[in-house]
Amino acid sequence: MKESFGQRIARLRKAQGLTQEELGDKVNISSQAVSKWENDLSSPDISILVKLAGILGVSLDVLLGNEEEKDNPIVVPKEIRKDVSQLIFKIQVDSHEGDKVRINLPVSIIKIAVDSKMGLPNINGNEALKDIDWNQLFALIDQGVIGKLVEIESSDGDIVTIVVE
């Protein structure tokens, strides 16, 4: 069954770790109104849809159900951005041999490693990560970009993706 608009708001809100009250505070409405959206009893006003999409970390098309979620990068407005210490780097490696590796680390920890020139490949040994310009990724994060920032397929068929949430 297709997910309703309200169900989508509820799922995205929970994925962001927000309560109905916290989401309501961010868009200046009551938690009861958020509850009504999530139960499909009412819909958010068009004037707050863009802000709502930014808070929920998706594009407007994804929020409205016109487009599938693809972890596409989006720019989060400055006033609703998470602190860098709360952001997570999700590094996913799907090897050609069928191994699946998922590394989740706070952005702040990877920043320490990169600033010290330690680099990530030394830690996990994956060659596909060697050429990633981490400083460029941090520059994007500083500008409020989140979502899938990198997708690489190495010569031996390993697929590496890096998502910031």
Next chain:
Amino acid sequence: MKLKIRAEGVKLNLYIPFFILNNKWIIKKITKKSTKDIDFDQLKIVLPKMIKELKKFKKDNKGFVILDVVSSDNEHVVLKL
């Protein structure tokens, strides 16, 4: 940190204290490099910073999955904070 290993006939749960990450032998094993290739002077500065940050993060995110590996032959390794 908690390490959970599941494989055929293997069910292992280990508690890994943070201080173990400062151990030269462990670093050598993790990075699969000989000790001469690792700049331990640099690690001595960087690792405590990373561990401090990880401990800070753990306060609000207990049980957070740092590493999840599923191999093609169904071995499963999970490292949680």
